Amino acid sequence: MRRASSTSGCAASGKSALTAGAGGQTGNANPFAFVRAVRERFDGIIALSGGQADGAALLAAQALGCDLGYMGTRFIATREARAQARHKDLIVESELDDIHLTNALSGLETNLLRRSLPAQGLDPAEFGIGPKRFSMTALEGREGGAPKRWRDIWSAGHSVSGVRDVPSVAELVDRLAREYGEAAEAMLALASGVRR
Secondary structure (H helix, E strand, O other): OOOHHHHHHHOOOOEEOOOOOOEEEEOOOOOHHHHHHHHHHHEEEEEEOOOOHHHHHHHHHHOOOOOOOEEHHHHOOOOOOOHHHHHHHHHHHHHHHHHHEEOOOOOOOOOEEHHHHHOOOOOOOOOOOOEEEEEEHHHHHOOOOOEEOOOOEEOOOHHHHHHHOOOOHHHHHHHHHHHHHHHHHHHHHOOOOOOO
């Protein structure tokens, strides 16, 4: 909250709420509590980052007070994304428990696909949360072509649980719009006391 509050007096027209569950560099706050606290102090545009994979999640973000939802992991697994095919496949194959939190690669808390570490000869147990220091030693120990962050060790967020295919961006956007509409109808029915 300190960072979110520190920009309230500046000319920022928007803020990104990076919450627990975001892929790559991640936050540590629950999106429900964090977004509500930011909205209480800030009346500009808020984009929620972390844990969104479908249209229902986008509607939920709006209900919390966000203007936008930022989906990274979901869009890595699209045909147009420039990620390696194995990265996309691993996102599709993964569940929430397959996400590994570490600060060993950059000093910042980062969510990674756990299976991308052993694929590079690295033990996930050695790459957890520890003192905030960064060393490339463990990553540079192999002869010729040590694994590189983001090229060989892949990030993804908690939303992998909702990713089951690799569609085109157009197909995904159409699906998100449909899911959003279905979720909005369900919420209206719930609010009016009508059960489906």
